[in-house]
Amino acid sequence: MSLLSPALDMEGALNVPNGAEIARAAVPAHRSKSTSSVAFAPGAASDRNDTRLSTIALVLLEVSPAVRQAVYEYAYALQRLTQKIRIVVVSDGADLKEVRRYGWMVEHVLSRSDLAALEPSKDWAETTTDRLKRLVERLDVAHVLVADGRGIARTDHERLCRDIKSKLPFEAVARTPAA
Amino acid sequence: MTEHQYDADIAVYAPLRGRGAEQLSVYAALKTLARAGFLITLIDTSRRGETPAFAAVPSRVTELLSVDRIFLAGPGSAFRVQTAIVFRPSISTGPRDTGVTVVADSAVAVLDGAMAKRAAKADDEALEQLREELSGTGAALRAALSVAASAVDDLPALARLVEDTELTALEDVWDFQFPSAALAAQPRTAPLDEQVPRIGRHVVGAEPLWPEQEIDVRRVLPTTADWDVRFYGPHTRLIKLLGRTPPNWRMHSVVGPRDLETLDFWVPIVDDPQAIVEDPAVREAIAAGLLVILPFEMRRHFGEGAIYASAAGVRKLARQRHTEGTLFADQSRRAVNYARERSSDRILDVLAPLGTTESLAVRESAPPAYAPREGRDRFRVAFVTSNGAGMGHLTRLLAMARRMPEEIEPVFISLSQAVPVVAKFGFPYVYIASKNETGMKPSVWNAYSESRFREEFALLKPDVLIFDGTWPYRGLLNAAAAEGVRMVWSRRGMWREGVADRALSAAVNFDGIIQPGEFAAELDCGATTRMDDAHEVAPLTILDRSELLSREEAREHLGLRPGERGVLVTLGAGNLNNISDTTSVVVEALQKLGAPWRIFLTNNPIAAGVTAFEGVDSLDIYPIVEYANAFDFTVSATGYNSFHEWVMACVPTLWIPNLETQTDDQGARSRYAELAGVGVNVEDPSYESISRALTGLTEPGVLEKMRSRLEELWVDNGASAAAARLSTLVKEGVVRS
Numbered sequence: 001m002s003l004l005s006p007a008l009d010m011e012g013a014l015n016v017p018n019g020a021e022i023a024r025a026a027v028p029a030h031r032s033k034s035t036s037s038v039a040f041a042p043g044a045a046s047d048r049n050d051t052r053l054s055t056i057a058l059v060l061l062e063v064s065p066a067v068r069q070a071v072y073e074y075a076y077a078l079q080r081l082t083q084k085i086r087i088v089v090v091s092d093g094a095d096l097k098e099v100r101r102y103g104w105m106v107e108h109v110l111s112r113s114d115l116a117a118l119e120p121s122k123d124w125a126e127t128t129t130d131r132l133k134r135l136v137e138r139l140d141v142a143h144v145l146v147a148d149g150r151g152i153a154r155t156d157h158e159r160l161c162r163d164i165k166s167k168l169p170f171e172a173v174a175r176t177p178a179a
Numbered sequence: 180m181t182e183h184q185y186d187a188d189i190a191v192y193a194p195l196r197g198r199g200a201e202q203l204s205v206y207a208a209l210k211t212l213a214r215a216g217f218l219i220t221l222i223d224t225s226r227r228g229e230t231p232a233f234a235a236v237p238s239r240v241t242e243l244l245s246v247d248r249i250f251l252a253g254p255g256s257a258f259r260v261q262t263a264i265v266f267r268p269s270i271s272t273g274p275r276d277t278g279v280t281v282v283a284d285s286a287v288a289v290l291d292g293a294m295a296k297r298a299a300k301a302d303d304e305a306l307e308q309l310r311e312e313l314s315g316t317g318a319a320l321r322a323a324l325s326v327a328a329s330a331v332d333d334l335p336a337l338a339r340l341v342e343d344t345e346l347t348a349l350e351d352v353w354d355f356q357f358p359s360a361a362l363a364a365q366p367r368t369a370p371l372d373e374q375v376p377r378i379g380r381h382v383v384g385a386e387p388l389w390p391e392q393e394i395d396v397r398r399v400l401p402t403t404a405d406w407d408v409r410f411y412g413p414h415t416r417l418i419k420l421l422g423r424t425p426p427n428w429r430m431h432s433v434v435g436p437r438d439l440e441t442l443d444f445w446v447p448i449v450d451d452p453q454a455i456v457e458d459p460a461v462r463e464a465i466a467a468g469l470l471v472i473l474p475f476e477m478r479r480h481f482g483e484g485a486i487y488a489s490a491a492g493v494r495k496l497a498r499q500r501h502t503e504g505t506l507f508a509d510q511s512r513r514a515v516n517y518a519r520e521r522s523s524d525r526i527l528d529v530l531a532p533l534g535t536t537e538s539l540a541v542r543e544s545a546p547p548a549y550a551p552r553e554g555r556d557r558f559r560v561a562f563v564t565s566n567g568a569g570m571g572h573l574t575r576l577l578a579m580a581r582r583m584p585e586e587i588e589p590v591f592i593s594l595s596q597a598v599p600v601v602a603k604f605g606f607p608y609v610y611i612a613s614k615n616e617t618g619m620k621p622s623v624w625n626a627y628s629e630s631r632f633r634e635e636f637a638l639l640k641p642d643v644l645i646f647d648g649t650w651p652y653r654g655l656l657n658a659a660a661a662e663g664v665r666m667v668w669s670r671r672g673m674w675r676e677g678v679a680d681r682a683l684s685a686a687v688n689f690d691g692i693i694q695p696g697e698f699a700a701e702l703d704c705g706a707t708t709r710m711d712d713a714h715e716v717a718p719l720t721i722l723d724r725s726e727l728l729s730r731e732e733a734r735e736h737l738g739l740r741p742g743e744r745g746v747l748v749t750l751g752a753g754n755l756n757n758i759s760d761t762t763s764v765v766v767e768a769l770q771k772l773g774a775p776w777r778i779f780l781t782n783n784p785i786a787a788g789v790t791a792f793e794g795v796d797s798l799d800i801y802p803i804v805e806y807a808n809a810f811d812f813t814v815s816a817t818g819y820n821s822f823h824e825w826v827m828a829c830v831p832t833l834w835i836p837n838l839e840t841q842t843d844d845q846g847a848r849s850r851y852a853e854l855a856g857v858g859v860n861v862e863d864p865s866y867e868s869i870s871r872a873l874t875g876l877t878e879p880g881v882l883e884k885m886r887s888r889l890e891e892l893w894v895d896n897g898a899s900a901a902a903a904r905l906s907t908l909v910k911e912g913v914v915r916s
Contacts, residue, residue, distance in 0.1 A: 118639060
């Protein structure tokens with residue numbers, strides 16, 4: 001069943017996919033490439049024009065502020081320790097100022113509630129899926145890392161580390177969202 | 180009173196792809212007639228295939244079609260008009276070939292030299308054709324002799340043509356190419372500067388083709404300090420030719436309505452005679468009473484409207500006229516008279532004897548009013564801001580957005596990371612990363628931003644966007660054009676003196692410009708003061724005075740105890756200058772004041788960091804002006820928002836301008852505030868100068884005096900007027916006249 005189409009569960013209630021599910025269904029985590037042709041602010045990485053950097057889209061849709069903070073700290077540590085990645089944060093949140101502290105670029109996505117208010121006939125899942133596909137192409141993203149309600153999953157971290165050829169234990173970078 | 184029902188007052192037959200001189204005449208006629216209130220139907224007589232070099236209709240002509248009194252007639256349409264004016268240069272097709280039927284009470288044929296030449300060669304076919312096509316337009320046919328000064332030699336032939344076609348010749352030669360708007364009220368009596376002649380030119384339209392050799396430019400535009408050279412208009416290729424801008428040249432990229440008043444002598448620089456003849460700028464300079472120096476061969480075209488010299492003789496002639504005041508004044512008078520005799524307003528004198536003196540046409544349908552896109556029941560306006568160093572762009576647009584009428588729905592698209600503040604006011608928003616934030620190279624970011632803007636415009640389908648920023652991004656302009664979004668520019672003044680005016684040339688992309696006013700406008704000497712393309716409103720603030728909390732409420736919210744006096748320190752975001760040092764100095768100086776002063780410090784929504792001081796209350800409130808009445812005075816930067824908010828709220832202020840801004844002249848605002856007696860200006864934020872200022876400010880009676888002076892100077896918030904103007908532009912489009 002497609003995650004993009006709301007489906008009825010056993011009880012008959014609408015089972016609407018959340019932001020993380022939409023993102024995972026929209027774009028593959030790995031795009032069979034290791035570096036990106038588009039240079040932009042590298043944040044904690046060394047040099048904007050370093051063509052060896054691998055661009056990662058860090059997707060945070062419908063994620064709580066506490067989880068966001070934990071994910072930012074995780075990504076910052078990952079970037080600091082590997083010096084191999086360039087991060088673009090894909091977010092529907094209002095914490096642009098917080099992201100700025102890390103020096104990362106933000107691709108802002110219209111929130112579900114704003115889209116519903118502006119364009120009631122448009123489906124947020126479809127709109128966001130299109131959006132993610134375009135941004136991945138536009139910024140020549142190599143990897144997509146999706147945060148869900150608990151943050152970044154261990155398996156996603158390990159896959160990413162394999163892709164960027166870094167040995168970095170999940171425990172070394174993972175943060176627990178504040179209660 | 181006529182018994183006819185007129186569909187339009189005047190039908191103008193003219194080739195829209197005409198050559199320069201003919202087109203100037205057509206353009207001047209249309210503009211004058213529209214301004215006089217006539218309803219005009221314009222019938223294009225461009226002859227297909229014969230004017231490949233002039234295939235594009237010049238933008239100034241297409242712009243005229245935006246005037247709601249001029250409309251293009253389509254094939255198969257029919258009109259009853261008071262008068263038909265038939266511009267019939269040889270390059271045009273005959274009225275009958277247009278497929279438009281016009282019945283006129285009177286008609287004027289404006290014929291050019293080439294037509295006359297054909298007739299003079301006893302070209303019976305041409306004569307017959309002309310007679311036939313003109314007789315088709317109606318009764319009481321008259322003819323005017325041509326417009327083009329180049330046809331002066333052909334006047335006898337034209338006269339014969341008129342006679343042969345049995346038309347009645349008008350007394351005047353139709354040579355009304357001088358825009359009446361450009362006419363100087365009075366000729367010049369003396370050069371502007373006794374010591375240094377001012378010479379230069381302005382450009383109408385695109386950058387001309389300059390001479391190929393650098394020396395040919397230097398001959399007429401001297402590069403030595405004993406000349407003051409000024410240039411207005413596009414000039415990229417000119418500077419490229421010279422390699423650099425000579426120190427005595429002042430270059431401006433756009434032309435303001437009063438720029439010609441800054442010149443004594445006007446030189447075309449170009450050496451192509453045809454280009455000079457066709458250049459409307461030459462006529463504007465003559466009309467302004469400048470001493471226009473043209474090559475000798477131009478005398479037959481411009482008579483005593485100009486003076487003449489070879490390229491090598493330009494400086495000598497200008498120097499001589501500059502020195503001899505009588506010669507200068509005499510020529511200026513001759514130039515103005517020459518233009519007045521040929522002013523486009525005189526077209527009305529030609530039409531009056533024909534009985535066409537006022538508009539009698541009833542337009543069946545009003546110009547189409549805009550309807551919301553996508554079948555929506557409300558117009559959607561995208562409030563677009565650049566990133567900026569502070570909150571100015573967002574706050575100005577918020578001030579307008581929250582005053583929009585119910586039928587308009589705002590959505591914010593911003594390059595500012597502070598954009599989430601708009602959600603507090605109930606507005607949805609989208610953020611697009613700015614060039615600085617992405618760290619991309621300009622060319623990469625332009626493509627990126629265009630892609631992002633297009634994406635959002637395609638999704639949200641705004642009817643109109645209003646952009647607040649100094650520099651309209653290429654990506655934004657391209658995206659708006661591609662997605663069919665009309666554009667309005669919120670362009671504040673107070674640019675620093677010397678800041679290049681190139682951004683102003685982007686004005687042509689906008690359907691309207693709104694200029695948020697300036698309390699300190701008297702000290703504004705920036706580039707926007709040369710322009711008159713904007714609708715200016717009073718200074719904007721996000722809140723009206725009536726929306727501020729009362730002193731009691733505000734003090735209670737902030738926890739101010741009885742007997743305590745509040746002072747707020749708000750020095751901007753600190754994204755351009757290092758405000759942490761200044762803040763520390765200010766706080767230290769304030770703390771020395773001791774009781775009863777209690778210090779508050781704002782934490783700006785866009786600031787990269789947070790500063791905290793012991794014994795100082797940090798405030799994270801937007802907009803902080805809501806609490807203005809709690810403070811006895813403030814220590815503030817002089818960005819647009821802060822400045823006008825404290826002035827509006829009548830809070831005396833120690834002003835510390837941020838002198839590192841790219842465009843905004845914060846120093847001028849600060850100086851003006853002190854001159855006006857509503858604050859103290861401290862441009863050097865040292866401990867000594869701040870302490871001194873604070874001591875003066877807190878002396879008995881000083882704050883009260885400033886407050887009462889603020890009350891005297893207080894003006895209503897311009898936000899409602901700006902919102903009303905925007906609303907009109909959204910619903911009715913641009914009304915040009």
